[in-house]
Amino acid sequence: MPAFAFHTYKSQVMHMKQIRKKAFLPALLLISLSVTGCANNEDGRSASDNPDYDLTQVSNKSEISQEIANQAKRTILKKQEVIGARAVNTSDQLLVAIEIRQMDRFRLKKLEKNITSDLEKKFKDKKVTVSTDKKIYLELDELESRLQTKDVSEQKLDKETNRIKKLISDEA
Amino acid sequence: MTSNKQTNQEYKQFAKQRETKRPILKNCIRAFLVGGLICTFGQLISTFYIHFFHFTEQNVGNPTVATLIFFTMLLTGFGLYDKLAQFAGAGSAVPVTGFGNAVISAAIEHRAEGFVLGVGGNMFKLAGSVILFGVFSAFVIALIKTLLIQWGVL
Numbered sequence: 221m222p223a224f225a226f227h228t229y230k231s232q233v234m235h236m237k238q239i240r241k242k243a244f245l246p247a248l249l250l251i252s253l254s255v256t257g258c259a260n261n262e263d264g265r266s267a268s269d270n271p272d273y274d275l276t277q278v279s280n281k282s283e284i285s286q287e288i289a290n291q292a293k294r295t296i297l298k299k300q301e302v303i304g305a306r307a308v309n310t311s312d313q314l315l316v317a318i319e320i321r322q323m324d325r326f327r328l329k330k331l332e333k334n335i336t337s338d339l340e341k342k343f344k345d346k347k348v349t350v351s352t353d354k355k356i357y358l359e360l361d362e363l364e365s366r367l368q369t370k371d372v373s374e375q376k377l378d379k380e381t382n383r384i385k386k387l388i389s390d391e392a
Numbered sequence: 393m394t395s396n397k398q399t400n401q402e403y404k405q406f407a408k409q410r411e412t413k414r415p416i417l418k419n420c421i422r423a424f425l426v427g428g429l430i431c432t433f434g435q436l437i438s439t440f441y442i443h444f445f446h447f448t449e450q451n452v453g454n455p456t457v458a459t460l461i462f463f464t465m466l467l468t469g470f471g472l473y474d475k476l477a478q479f480a481g482a483g484s485a486v487p488v489t490g491f492g493n494a495v496i497s498a499a500i501e502h503r504a505e506g507f508v509l510g511v512g513g514n515m516f517k518l519a520g521s522v523i524l525f526g527v528f529s530a531f532v533i534a535l536i537k538t539l540l541i542q543w544g545v546l
Contacts, residue, residue: 354439355448387448 265368273297274304274319278367283374284310286367288343292316295342296335301327306360308367310381311374314339314346317357328352351388359384423483426476430487434460457488464492469500494518 265276275297278286289307296305296318304319316339320331336350351357363380366372372380438456441447447455467473473493477484484490495515502514516523540546 353449355442355446355452358443387446390448390451 265364273302276306276361276364278308278364283372284377286364288314288346289316292339292343295339299335301331302335304357306357306364308360308363308377308381309346310378312345312347313381313385314343314348315356315360315381315384316348316350317360318350318352319354319357320352349385349388353388356384356388359387419481422479423481423486425483426480427483427486430460430484430489434487460487460489461492464489465496468493468496473497491519491522494522 265278266274275293277290277293286309289309292307292309292314293305293316296302296316301320301324302318303321305316306318307314307316309315316335318332318335320328324331332350332352336348339348339350363377363384367377434456437459438447438449438452441452441455442449445455464473467476473484473489477490477493484493495518498517498519499511499515502510504510505514537546
């Protein structure tokens with residue numbers, strides 16, 4: 221904790237030392253921020269030229285077409301409050317994770333509800349689950365990446381989807 | 393009786409003149425900055441848990457609090473938290489680290505009196521009231537919320 225030390229200094233030399241120490245914490249913060257900043261996906265999913273939002277598109281190489289998930293992502297990203305979306309669909313389910321702009325996070329619950337009902341109206345034959353949780357976003361991102369690059373069987377996809385769905389409703 | 397009151401007032405005025413003024417604004421700024429730094433550190437821990445372990449935003453709070461208290465334990469044991477508290481005041485007392493510090497410093501202080509009567513009896517001397525009022529106010533709020541939901545307000 222270098223910040224509290226500056227009023228106890230005795231001499232100029234000590235003071236110099238503390239200035240050097242003081243720069244340490246912001247530097248650490250900066251480094252950790254920049255490290256988390258450049259975790260971009262490099263598997264050709266990125267589909268937006270606009271830096272304001274983060275859209276990915278999974279090709280239809282996998283066993284189950286991800287067209288519905290792609291469509292859902294495009295629909296929600298039209299909303300101004302949404303800056304990122306990841307989605308995966310199975311034969312009967314649609315799992316969506318969204319990232320909300322910071323200032324709009326005050327209305328997080330309401331937005332989540334609105335988007336869920338919108339998607340439910342649009343995709344009546346799927347069971348829609350929407351989450352704003354960062355963990356779900358990360359998990360779906362990973363699953364999308366696997367669907368894009370590797371062959372994922374239908375059972376495997378169902379299993380993963382159920383696992384992520386369980387995470388959403390995990391309270392404790 | 394009246395003269396007693398008068399001298400009391402006189403004394404208060406006298407003391408007020410002699411007292412060194414507390415730098416309230418400076419203390420507030422310090423508390424804000426240090427408290428904010430502690431919370432930033434907590435946010436870093438929860439982000440770490442979300443990224444590398446199986447925790448969602450819903451349930452990442454518990455391990456984060458546990459980790460923060462663990463770090464407070466180390467800082468208290470090495471005598472660093474006192475210095476931080478001297479500088480930051482409320483900034484180091486309001487986050488959960490202040491609660492950890494209250495428990496751990498009491499445990500260290502009364503270690504010489506034995507484990508049952510010393511540590512066990514005195515550990516929650518200060519933190520006990522935090523737990524009591526915390527639990528009680530949570531109970532009251534939950535009661536209000538339940539009633540409001542029952543009546544269909546919320």
